[in-house]
Amino acid sequence: xxxxxxxxxxxxxxxxxxxxxxxxxxxxITRTRRDQRAPTTAIAWVMGMxxxxxxxxxxxxxxxxxxxxxxxxxxxxRSIDTEHWAADLVESxxxxxxxxxxxxxxxxxxxxxxALFEVIAGAKRRLDVGTFIIGNDAFGRDVLERLTHRAxxxxxxxxxxxxFGALSLPHGHFNDLRAAGGEVAVFRxxxxxxxxxxxxxxxxxxxxxxxDQWLWCGGRNLAGEYFLGNEAHPVAxxxxxxxxxxxTAAAAARQFDHDWASVRNSKARGxxxxxxxxxxxxxxxxxxxxxxxxxxxxxxxxxxxxRAEHRLLAITPYFVPGDSLRDALRLAARRGVQVxxxxxxxxxxxxxxxxxxxxxxxxxxxxxxxxMLPFMVHAKAVVxxxxxxxxxxINLDLRSLLLNxxxxxxxxxxxxxxxxxxxxxxxxxxxxxxxxxRPGLTRDLAEGLLLTVAFQL
Numbered sequence: 001x002x003x004x005x006x007x008x009x010x011x012x013x014x015x016x017x018x019x020x021x022x023x024x025x026x027x028x029i030t031r032t033r034r035d036q037r038a039p040t041t042a043i044a045w046v047m048g049m050x051x052x053x054x055x056x057x058x059x060x061x062x063x064x065x066x067x068x069x070x071x072x073x074x075x076x077x078r079s080i081d082t083e084h085w086a087a088d089l090v091e092s093x094x095x096x097x098x099x100x101x102x103x104x105x106x107x108x109x110x111x112x113x114x115a116l117f118e119v120i121a122g123a124k125r126r127l128d129v130g131t132f133i134i135g136n137d138a139f140g141r142d143v144l145e146r147l148t149h150r151a152x153x154x155x156x157x158x159x160x161x162x163x164f165g166a167l168s169l170p171h172g173h174f175n176d177l178r179a180a181g182g183e184v185a186v187f188r189x190x191x192x193x194x195x196x197x198x199x200x201x202x203x204x205x206x207x208x209x210x211x212d213q214w215l216w217c218g219g220r221n222l223a224g225e226y227f228l229g230n231e232a233h234p235v236a237x238x239x240x241x242x243x244x245x246x247x248t249a250a251a252a253a254r255q256f257d258h259d260w261a262s263v264r265n266s267k268a269r270g271x272x273x274x275x276x277x278x279x280x281x282x283x284x285x286x287x288x289x290x291x292x293x294x295x296x297x298x299x300x301x302x303x304x305x306x307r308a309e310h311r312l313l314a315i316t317p318y319f320v321p322g323d324s325l326r327d328a329l330r331l332a333a334r335r336g337v338q339v340x341x342x343x344x345x346x347x348x349x350x351x352x353x354x355x356x357x358x359x360x361x362x363x364x365x366x367x368x369x370x371x372m373l374p375f376m377v378h379a380k381a382v383v384x385x386x387x388x389x390x391x392x393x394i395n396l397d398l399r400s401l402l403l404n405x406x407x408x409x410x411x412x413x414x415x416x417x418x419x420x421x422x423x424x425x426x427x428x429x430x431x432x433x434x435x436x437x438r439p440g441l442t443r444d445l446a447e448g449l450l451l452t453v454a455f456q457l
Contacts, residue, residue, distance in 0.1 A: 022053035098284035099247030100277045109227035112241040123210035126156045133165040135223025137230040148180045157182035162203045163189040185263045205407040215249035240379035251285035281413020289405035298401045302328045304384045311338040313383040313424045318352040320397035333367035342428035345372040358447045361436040371431030389417045
């Protein structure tokens with residue numbers, strides 16, 4: 001009967017063989033790699049292998065790897081004893097210690113643009129640019145023209161673009177830069193037969209580095225909507241960035257060089273000499289992603305929740321925390337810590353807006369305050385008491401914390417901490433308080449399905 005009605009379907013015995021093979025491959029790969037997966041992720045993969053192994057197995061082979069072999073870099077010696085829990089934690093991951101820096105925070109898109117162009121113009125020997133997107137708009141073309149001029153001046157210009165971000169760019173977008181001697185590489189391009197790692201592990205690290213000593217960084221991609229607007233987005237998104245000089249810039253340069261070497265299958269240059277200011281605020285570079293041994297940003301945020309005593313302020317475009325961060329935020333609020341999270345009421349990712357409500361309902365009941373902003377915010381920052389602040393590319397969502405290559409800078413200076421705290425509080429004051437609503441059965445099931453599958457593949 002089965003073969004007569006549906007001859008194209010496998011027989012039960014064939015299906016059982018496919019399921020068994022898929023489960024065996026899953027077990028062997030996860031055990032060989034010693035993958036550490038959240039229970040919900042493991043359950044989702046196993047259920048997929050049981051129900052639709054013909055789809056789940058290829059998806060797992062393409063997207064299932066979360067941790068790569070860390071490239072690693074020599075751990076620089078500590079020259080400053082901070083006695084700060086965050087600095088000690090970050091160093092325990094084998095990352096660079098904090099160092100004195102000369103820091104400028106960018107108040108708006110115009111200040112961010114001017115600082116970016118100043119860094120580009122100030123490079124004497126080397127200019128490294130890592131970004132998710134260089135827009136095909138007036139701003140993006142202006143950036144490329146400036147990089148091309150610097151390459152013609154004899155500066156070694158390298159641009160590392162994410163493979164997904166490159167899909168939106170026209171053919172020949174970088175021809176002038178390449179003709180001038182600049183180099184352009186694409187991080188895990190989608191359409192290539194070369195083995196470059198899972199295609200869903202994107203590179204969101206955003207940094208422009210001059211001579212390994214001057215870092216421009218933050219949440220902004222190099223397109224008009226992140227600065228002053230463009231034709232597609234006449235009103236620019238609200239974002240954060242900064243620039244600094246010192247050993248933190250050198251740490252960012254080393255990370256960029258490892259990212260570049262992984263794409264080009266070349267050898268990293270190794271640490272560069274650093275001209276560090278004699279004093280100033282302390283900063284520390286924090287890369288996060290599958291090339292790190294630990295989930296560095298997630299570990300830091302969870303630790304911050306348990307160490308916070310008075311306030312924990314955050315701003316993020318997307319809020320989909322995993323179980324550990326959600327529990328830590330909830331317990332911080334129950335201890336009486338002021339936990340405030342600002343986010344756009346409607347972001348540019350409707351799917352993220354849909355699934356965030358489950359965590360928000362739980363946290364709002366515990367006392368977490370959510371401020372829903374009437375405009376698009378792309379800024380990513382966290383402030384813990386008067387003790388530490390973090391700003392960069394790291395969103396408070398599962399993909400950013402567990403899958404993507406991200407980076408932020410930790411600030412230990414009181415001036416930068418207070419600047420970021422006031423900036424977040426000022427922006428948050430423009431938002432409406434979040435009011436939790438009990439979901440219906442259909443929405444509750446849809447949220448659970450999307451959280452289990454879509455954000456953890």
